[in-house]
Amino acid sequence: MARRAAELRAAGRDVIDLTLGEPDFAPPAHVGEAAVEAALRPLGYTPSNGIPALREAALAAIARDRGLLYGGDEIAVGCGAKQVIFNAFMATLTKGDEVIIPTPYWASYPDMVRLVGASPVFIHCPAGTGFRLSPDDLAAAITPRTRWIIINAPGNPSGVDYDGEHLHALAEVLRRHPHVMAMSDEIYAHIRYADEAYASLAMVAPDLRSRILIVDGVSKAYAMTGWRVGWGFGPADLIARISAIQGQNCTQTATLSQIAAVAALTGPQQVLAERKAIYRARRDSGVALLSRSDHLQTITPAGAFYLFPALKRGLDDVAVADRLLEAGVATVPGSAFGAPGHLRLSFATELGTLDEGCRRIVAALGASL
Ligand SMILES: Cc1ncc(COP(=O)(O)O)c(C=O)c1O
Structure with a gap:
């Protein structure tokens, strides 16, 4: 269109x-200024999981904003949140595997699942329920082949948001199915209009943290879609596989963009x-x-x-x-x-x-x- x-x-x-x-x-002016200054220096390859300054800044941001403490081996950096999601699917999915996607969904999820040979399984989340995924519907959709459920909140396109109570109920379902991982796409976390503090699955269910991949980045919050910087927080073994795929794919996201993202995360908020x-x-x-x-x-x-x-x-x-x-x-x-x-x-x-x-x-x- x-x-x-x-x-x-x-x-x-x-x-x-x-x-x-x-x-x-x-983007905020200091982002552009940091990039201009960096562009005049030699810029080489970086580690596939990002420059240390970016990893540190993202780890500090999630500790500050969501009270979640992750270690240096629990973050992967990609060319936007999108590539982190794709790498995670590539690292974990094979033909016949299923990924549960609540509808309405961000249009890329099903295609990414299909691209790695797995099958999307849709759960209809009607407007009448605020587009929220019902714990009962989730439980009914899980099969032995389910590998991931995706929770995207605030959501594109519906703007759906979850409160802690609802997330607790979803976590309870996940506890009954230990083979299922949760992808929590939090790319819009800074664009919320509710007065209540943000709640996400890893915050309300710390016991499930080893099964949750949080995806975030600078695209939406800092108006940096074209810079292509996103990251994921999750268990070290999954992060290592995501970074290995990143390294053989496009090595790293652009060095200049990483420097700009550090400026976004560490500058005035x-x-x-x-x-x-x-x-x-x-x-x-x-x-x-x-x-x-x-x-x-x-x-x-x-x-x-x-x-x-x-x-x-x-x-x-x-x-x-x-x-x-x-x-x-x-x-x-x-x-x-x-x-x-x-x-x-x-x-x-x-x-x-x-x-x-x-x-x-x-x-x-x-x-x-
Ligand atoms: C729900 C959702 N997740 C992820 C992305 C991709 O973000 P990025 O530009 O960081 O790859 C988008 C972009 O539209 C989105 O709407």
Whole structure:
């Protein structure tokens, strides 16, 4: 949809693009300054699991932000969170293995699972339950071939968030199935709107830590998607295998990017709160505008930067997204995330543009249905 929106724009059409899955900000200024300074020095290869300064900064960040203490052999660094996830699957999965993926999901998970020959197993998590994975549904989906469950919170595209109580119930299921690992994708952990402190599986179930891989990085929090730096915290044996795959794949993520990521993690952090306030204002404005449509049901997302309204009356999301594009606003149909009947709108978009996009959606739905 982003490509089609760009084509229409190139042809002179007025199209608002709400498809983007990345912050619309620049990285904090000190990140760029550190990179410029480093670029003038010789930059060679680094260890495949990252420069020590980056590993130390990421370990200090998770200790500071989530109270989790990991050792130097419990962190792997990759080209974005995405590569860490892929390396972990490659290190652990074989044909016939299963990975449980709650829907709606980040569109890359199922393809990554399939690429290494394993099978995604989807659990439908309806809007009515806040898109949360039910512990009973999880228990019912686990088989002897299950290798991983994925928990992504705050979630893309739904903004789902979990409280400690819910995570305790999921942990209880995992305790009954010791062959299952949990991938906790926490890439949006710094973009949360709830007042309660962040809770994640490793925080509420320390006894399961040897079975949990936390994935995080600088992409979303520090607006550094293009720099390609992410990391994973987990048990040393898994981390060693992930790093071995990294080393034979592209050796390491770019040295310059690693230096920039250190600057992001160790520099002033108030940019996180400032940008969260901006996202929150956009979210609230978008939800208010979409609520004017009789055809949409929008849950206020607890995190990340997407609105994920449900289309009422069984409307087809792909057809609606096509029609909205014609009306001058690009969205992503929920089918791309395993959730037909929804649309994803990114509010990583300047407020005035987002508002105009939402008005166009409401008008187009109202006019054509
Ligand atoms: C849920 C989720 N996980 C991981 C990623 C990938 O992050 P990175 O850019 O660090 O690879 C994304 C990017 O869209 C995402 O939405």
